Amino acid sequence: MIGSSSTRTFIAHAVLLLGILIVAFPIYYTFVASTHTLQTILRPPLPLLPGGEFWNNYSEALTGGVNRIGGVGVDVLLLNTTVMALGIAVGKICISILSAYAIVFFRFPLRMVFFWLIFITLMLPVEVRILPTYKVMVDLGLIDTYAGLIVPLIASATATLLFRQFFMTIPGELVEAARVDGAGPWRFFFDILLPLSRTNIAALFVILFIYGWTQYLWPLLVTNHNDMNTIVIALRKMVSFADADTQWHLVMVTAMLAIVPPILVVVAMQRWFVRGLVESEK
Amino acid sequence: MTPRVVFPNRVLPYLLVAPQLAITLVFFYWPAGQALYQSMLKEDPFGLRSKFVWFANFEKVLSDPAYMNSIKVTTVFSLATAIVAMSVALLLAVMADKVVRGKGIYRTLMIWPYAVAPAIAGMLFLFMFNPSIGTLAVLLRKAGFAWDPLLNGTDAMMLVVTAAAWKQISYNFLFFVAGLQAIPKTLIEAAAIDGAGETKRFWTIIFPLLAPTTFFLLVINTTYAFFDTFGIIHAVTGGGPGKSTETLVYKVYNDGFVNLILGDSAAQSVILMVIVIALTAVQFRYVEKKVHYG
Numbered sequence: 001m002i003g004s005s006s007t008r009t010f011i012a013h014a015v016l017l018l019g020i021l022i023v024a025f026p027i028y029y030t031f032v033a034s035t036h037t038l039q040t041i042l043r044p045p046l047p048l049l050p051g052g053e054f055w056n057n058y059s060e061a062l063t064g065g066v067n068r069i070g071g072v073g074v075d076v077l078l079l080n081t082t083v084m085a086l087g088i089a090v091g092k093i094c095i096s097i098l099s100a101y102a103i104v105f106f107r108f109p110l111r112m113v114f115f116w117l118i119f120i121t122l123m124l125p126v127e128v129r130i131l132p133t134y135k136v137m138v139d140l141g142l143i144d145t146y147a148g149l150i151v152p153l154i155a156s157a158t159a160t161l162l163f164r165q166f167f168m169t170i171p172g173e174l175v176e177a178a179r180v181d182g183a184g185p186w187r188f189f190f191d192i193l194l195p196l197s198r199t200n201i202a203a204l205f206v207i208l209f210i211y212g213w214t215q216y217l218w219p220l221l222v223t224n225h226n227d228m229n230t231i232v233i234a235l236r237k238m239v240s241f242a243d244a245d246t247q248w249h250l251v252m253v254t255a256m257l258a259i260v261p262p263i264l265v266v267v268a269m270q271r272w273f274v275r276g277l278v279e280s281e282k
Numbered sequence: 283m284t285p286r287v288v289f290p291n292r293v294l295p296y297l298l299v300a301p302q303l304a305i306t307l308v309f310f311y312w313p314a315g316q317a318l319y320q321s322m323l324k325e326d327p328f329g330l331r332s333k334f335v336w337f338a339n340f341e342k343v344l345s346d347p348a349y350m351n352s353i354k355v356t357t358v359f360s361l362a363t364a365i366v367a368m369s370v371a372l373l374l375a376v377m378a379d380k381v382v383r384g385k386g387i388y389r390t391l392m393i394w395p396y397a398v399a400p401a402i403a404g405m406l407f408l409f410m411f412n413p414s415i416g417t418l419a420v421l422l423r424k425a426g427f428a429w430d431p432l433l434n435g436t437d438a439m440m441l442v443v444t445a446a447a448w449k450q451i452s453y454n455f456l457f458f459v460a461g462l463q464a465i466p467k468t469l470i471e472a473a474a475i476d477g478a479g480e481t482k483r484f485w486t487i488i489f490p491l492l493a494p495t496t497f498f499l500l501v502i503n504t505t506y507a508f509f510d511t512f513g514i515i516h517a518v519t520g521g522g523p524g525k526s527t528e529t530l531v532y533k534v535y536n537d538g539f540v541n542l543i544l545g546d547s548a549a550q551s552v553i554l555m556v557i558v559i560a561l562t563a564v565q566f567r568y569v570e571k572k573v574h575y576g
């Protein structure tokens with residue numbers, strides 16, 4: 001090991017602290033803004049320390065303040081966003097693990113055709129086929145429904161590819177042993193495969209939860225009614241920089257509520273998340 | 283490789299792939315096919331009738347100065363975002379690789395932006411930098427910069443690039459840290475014994491060995507800047523001022539949903555598909571083989 005001088009370590013720490021300052025500042029600044037009065041926010045520069053309006057602003061926002069400026073209560077917004085994020089994460093994991101299971105542990109005609117059909121969807125993100133997909137949603141009557149927010153986003157190749165890759169590392173002896181012991185495919189799936197996939201599932205769950213929570217274009221397209229908005233979309237609708245009437249202190253509270261839940265998920269499940277992210281993409 | 287041991291069922295595998303396949307067909311292949319078909323149709327101004335025009339829409343789109351502008355904007359935006367996000371992350375990752383104490387805390391604090399929606403990141407930056415109430419904008423003006431992202435195209439571009447890059451730092455940081463950990467310490471020690479200083483060690487050993495990671499991240503960041511930043515553009519600038527931040531994806535949305543020029547929008551979608559296919563192909567061809575030197 002190369003010994004490093006204390007100056008170098010000091011510089012490293014200094015750079016890292018500066019980096020964290022940059023990375024964390026926008027979020028901290030939002031928090032600070034959410035604890036000041038509207039008048040203070042409208043007269044920049046904003047103080048660097050939180051103000052004394054934390055309770056007032058948050059209780060005002062939670063008890064109807066957001067409803068007044070956004071047309072719908074913050075509880076509905078958080079519920080919609082949570083349903084969407086959980087729906088996407090759980091739905092995608094379920095359908096992907098099943099199709100990967102079929103492709104790796106069974107041999108059937110058209111197997112590779114199916115694999116490629118799924119694989120190619122990697123190249124068709126929703127952004128490149130906005131209008132026709134929207135039309136399908138209208139035809140199926142999925143506008144302003146949870147199904148419309150969730151289902152089209154759960155079919156993508158990444159999760160399937162990840163499970164396939166992992167399943168291929170499972171030794172054939174395990175399947176053989178299971179079969180000798182008389183376990184059918186379902187028994188094998190639930191008693192052996194699922195427990196082995198626990199870490200992969202946890203990692204994917206975090207990544208997909210964040211993916212669902214942060215969606216923008218899709219909810220923008222498939223929701224018209226305010227009460228189906230996700231919190232990100234609602235926030236966008238509240239903000240107007242030209243308009244002097246924007247209730248900034250409440251907007252900032254809403255922003256905090258939109259930012260904090262996914263951050264908590266990432267930080268709490270950091271170990272799986274980091275491993276899953278780095279391994280799944282490589 | 284020996285043939286895998288498999289289950290002999292005949293019907294079950296079809297049932298297992300059915301859900302994913304059904305969703306894929308309905309929400310991916312059908313609309314993608316529609317986009318292809320629509321891209322060759324021309325509608326009359328009232329949207330009552332349409333006729334088949336082969337590649338006329340593509341010719342129109344590709345000869346449109348606004349589209350060329352959008353290609354230029356997207357290129358500048360993607361390159362700037364990728365370069366800023368990757369260099370900051372690389373610097374931080376190299377530093378994090380050096381320290382022993384506090385590594386975990388640094389990482390925990392560094393991954394926050396990953397969880398922030400791009401659109402929200404955009405709005406936060408606009409809140410900090412908007413000319414009327416943004417604290418940082420006030421400071422910039424006090425320092426003598428005529429900063430106004432709402433009127434000046436270059437300022438607007440800097441603002442969206444900053445927001446987009448900020449959001450992507452965490453992701454790049456995690457990958458660079460993983461990449462750095464994979465470099466054998468013996469190589470670095472050998473170089474140190476041969477008298478190579480820290481800077482030299484970085485450029486002659488660490489940086490070349492990181493090439494696979496860097497290249498992979500370059501593709502990912504470009505794809506991110508192309509497609510995932512729609513929220514930032516939509517929430518912060520709306521493509522403006524003028525058309526100075528109108529990226530390709532934003533233009534597809536704008537022409538299709540706001541201006542309702544369906545044929546053009548579909549043709550643009552098809553062009554985007556070609557770009558994604560190219561990016562994915564590059565990713566698989568080169569990243570799978572790994573760019574490396576020894």
